[in-house]
Structure formats: C-alpha cells, structure tokens
Amino acid sequence: MTPVIPAPHSETIGPPAQLAALLNGAGISPANDTGWIRVTGEDRVRWLNGMVTNSIQDLKPGTGCYNFILSAQGRIQGDAYIFATPDALLIETVASQLPTLIALLDRFIIMDDVELTDISDTQSGLLLSGPQAAILLDQIGLPVESLDELKQQKFTWTGTEVTAIHAYSPLVPHFELWTDAATAAKLSKTLLEAGATPCEQQSREWLRLLEGTPLYATDIRDRELPQETAQIRALHFSKGCYLGQEIVERIRSRGNVHRTFHGFRLTGDLPPIGTTLDADAKQELTSIAAIPLNNGTTLQLALGYVRREALDRATPLTYAGGVAAPISLPFSPIEASRLQTASESPERA
Numbered sequence: 001m002t003p004v005i006p007a008p009h010s011e012t013i014g015p016p017a018q019l020a021a022l023l024n025g026a027g028i029s030p031a032n033d034t035g036w037i038r039v040t041g042e043d044r045v046r047w048l049n050g051m052v053t054n055s056i057q058d059l060k061p062g063t064g065c066y067n068f069i070l071s072a073q074g075r076i077q078g079d080a081y082i083f084a085t086p087d088a089l090l091i092e093t094v095a096s097q098l099p100t101l102i103a104l105l106d107r108f109i110i111m112d113d114v115e116l117t118d119i120s121d122t123q124s125g126l127l128l129s130g131p132q133a134a135i136l137l138d139q140i141g142l143p144v145e146s147l148d149e150l151k152q153q154k155f156t157w158t159g160t161e162v163t164a165i166h167a168y169s170p171l172v173p174h175f176e177l178w179t180d181a182a183t184a185a186k187l188s189k190t191l192l193e194a195g196a197t198p199c200e201q202q203s204r205e206w207l208r209l210l211e212g213t214p215l216y217a218t219d220i221r222d223r224e225l226p227q228e229t230a231q232i233r234a235l236h237f238s239k240g241c242y243l244g245q246e247i248v249e250r251i252r253s254r255g256n257v258h259r260t261f262h263g264f265r266l267t268g269d270l271p272p273i274g275t276t277l278d279a280d281a282k283q284e285l286t287s288i289a290a291i292p293l294n295n296g297t298t299l300q301l302a303l304g305y306v307r308r309e310a311l312d313r314a315t316p317l318t319y320a321g322g323v324a325a326p327i328s329l330p331f332s333p334i335e336a337s338r339l340q341t342a343s344e345s346p347e348r349a
Contacts (some may be wrong), residue, residue: 006252018203023172023210027199028191029185031125031176035095040088041113048089048114051105052082053226053248059084064092064150066168068099068226073248076224077104079216079234083165085244091307093195094216108243124184126177128196129207129323131172136194137164140187160185171211171330200272206291210303212263215221218262219261219286220304227251228305230261237284259283259305263329266300268322276315277324283307285324301331 013021013195021027039048050054052067059065065081068076078101080093093101102116109116128137134145143153144164160183167174175188192198214220220229226248227235235328251257259282270290277283285304292298306326310317316325 013197015200015202018197018199019075019206019292020294021197022049022130022199022207024126024202026130026136026191026194026196027203027280029127029129029186029201029204030188031127031178032124033095034123035093035098035118035120036093036123037089037093037098038088038117038119039103040115040117043112043114043232044089047112047240048082050242051108052080052242053235053244054082055236056082056089057239058082058236058239059089062152066150066151066195066231068231068234070226070248071222072244074225074244074251075222076102076216076220076226076229077222078233079220081168082119097162097216101188121246123178125182126184126188126191127167127174127204128177128186129199130172132195133175136191136196139194140190142177157183162187168213170213171332188306206289209263209303210331211289211290212303212331214261214267214303215330224252225226225257227257228259228261257307259307260311262304262306262311263277263327263331264302264304264306264324265315265327266302266322266324269320270300271319271321273300275319277304277306277319278310280307283317284308285319303329311320 018027045057050206052069054065054067059082061084064081067080067082069080071077078090078093080101083090083092093304098118098120101104102118106116135146141157142162144153144166145165146164147153149169152163155164160179162183163178165176165178167176167220177184179187187306190228208215214229214231237252244252264285270288271285273286273288275285283304283306285302290300292334302324306317311326316323
C-alpha cells in the first residue's frame with residue numbers, strides 16, 4: 001500500500017524547512033534555468049560522439065550520459081546531459097550556456113548531415129527531489145520507481161504526454177518532468193496537493209553543496225581540465241577520438257592532475273567566493289554556504305579545489321579568518337550534524 005504523504009501547510013515555509021523537505025520528503029521547483037538543443041540528421045551520432053567526452057554511440061533510446069565539451073587544448077567549455085531518442089539526440093544544459101554551446105558546436109558542422117535546434121521554448125519542466133519523490137509520482141499516476149538514473153520514460157497523464165527523467169542523484173532521488181506549459185502547471189498543483197513542498201533556489205543550492213555537484217561557470221570554469229573536476233562520470237576512455245581528447249589521455253597516462261575538486265567544512269568566518277587556501281592560488285573555494293540543519297546548528301560548507309598532496313596530508317587548510325577541513329562528498333545530513341557538534345577549532349598537524 002502506497003503511504004499517503006500529508007499536504008503541506010498553507011503558509012509559505014522558509015528555505016531551512018524546504019531543505020528538510022528535500023532531504024527527508026519531496027520538494028518541487030520549476031525547471032526555469034534549463035535549456036534544450038535537439039540534434040538531428042543522419043550523421044548526428046557520429047558527429048556528436050566526436051564533440052563530447054562521453055560515449056554517445058553507446059546510448060540507446062531513452063538513456064543518457066553526462067558530458068563535457070572541451071576546447072582543442074582540453075579546457076572545459078561547457079557541460080551537458082545528452083539523451084537519445086529514436087530520431088534525435090537531446091542536449092540538456094543550463095540555459096545560460098546555450099548561446100556559447102550552439103556557437104561552438106555549429107562551428108564544427110562542416111560536411112555533416114547535422115542540424116541543431118534550440119527547443120527550450122517548447123519545454124516546460126518541473127524538478128521533484130527527495131526520498132519520497134517516486135512515491136508521490138506513483139501516487140498521481142506516474143510510476144517511476146523502476147526508472148534507472150539517467151533514463152527517461154514517456155507517460156500519458158490526463159491525456160497529455162509527460163517525459164520523466166531520473167536525473168543524477170548523488171544524495172537524494174531527483175526527477176524531472178517535461179511537458180507543455182498547461183500540463184506542467186496542472187502537474188505542479190497536483191503534486192503540491194499530494195504533499196510536495198515548494199522549494200526556492202536557496203534550498204536547492206544548499207542541497208547542491210551537500211551533494212558536492214559542481215556547477216558550470218561557478219565551480220567549473222573554462223580554465224579547468226576534466227580530471228581536475230573529479231567528474232570522471234563525464235569521461236569515456238575507449239570511445240575513440242573527440243575534441244580535446246589528446247589532453248585528457250595525456251593526463252591519464254601521466255597519472256592524473258595535481259589538484260582536484262573537493263568539499264570542505266569551514267570553521268571561522270565565512271569567506272568570499274574565490275578565497276585561496278594556504279595562500280595558494282591553485283587552492284580556492286568556489287561555492288560557499290552556511291547551511292541550517294534540523295538540529296538547530298549551522299554547517300559552513302564549501303566546494304573548491306585542493307592540491308592532491310594537501311589531501312594526502314589529511315590536515316585542514318587555512319584561509320584569512322578560518323580553517324577549511326577537507327571532507328568526503330556527498331555529505332549526508334547525519335554526518336553534517338555529527339561534525340557540526342564536534343570540535344569547532346580543528347588544529348593543523
């Protein structure tokens with residue numbers, strides 16, 4: 001028997017309660033900042049496989065993978081999820097990346113039968129996240145329980161087609177629902193009545209830090225190399241040639257990079273974005289937040305880059321006004337509570 005999740009209170013709840021819903025229940029938000037590119041043409045699979053870091057040629061209809069788009073020098077120019085359909089490839093990325101990615105990709109269409117179309121205006125999406133997300137979707141007639149990560153499935157809901165995607169879910173399940181605008185509005189209302197909590201950008205940003213997921217243009221810039229980001233899920237080492245592959249392979253053959261993306265627990269003042277660690281420009285904090293926890297405490301958490309030898313020493317690093325202790329990601333709420341009640345002044349060895 002499917003459990004009934006109580007409907008939320010009528011009053012608006014703040015970001016801390018929204019985060020609690022994302023971690024323990026189900027939180028819903030509009031997918032307003034997502035853009036879509038439809039890739040068609042007979043050469044689409046071969047061509048796109050040569051443009052991105054993951055294996056497009058291995059994708060079956062309904063499946064997807066995470067990718068970087070690189071320069072010839074191996075620097076990251078953007079990131080995207082790519083899904084296969086029977087007659088097209090769909091590139092999903094942050095809307096702000098669309099102009100740059102379309103211009104970059106279009107430059108490499110020479111004699112290929114490939115066409116790129118921005119279809120963002122035809123898509124209306126919802127994000128539903130949390131341990132209870134699949135239960136709520138099943139409850140309203142969208143059974144996604146058996147949908148594996150980075151797979152999509154089409155449903156008919158109240159007579160209209162809805163595409164559900166089980167998105168990347170490092171800490172809690174994330175589902176995307178894509179349909180027309182009127183159906184998206186109806187879906188949102190139905191999910192709220194079923195018990196989903198409306199969530200704003202702030203609570204989702206806190207969840208992103210807890211999950212340790214880097215954001216392009218914030219944590220990943222066009223100067224980063226793929227292996228520096230620790231997102232090996234974006235790389236395929238036996239797919240054949242692609243733009244920037246030579247640098248990626250050279251790094252792998254030499255035994256990895258000197259610095260890596262990582263999480264940090266901060267003690268002391270909350271520093272500004274871009275703060276360096278141990279006065280080393282190669283070690284910096286790229287995302288920073290003070291995250292309120294259920295037990296009434298606040299976790300100061302950051303994402304950024306650290307030298308591998310500093311990680312091997314397993315000692316905290318300093319910045320102006322505080323200390324940054326490297327931590328593993330994703331960062332569970334239970335672990336967050338435990339660490340927050342531990343010593344507030346970790347000492348360097």
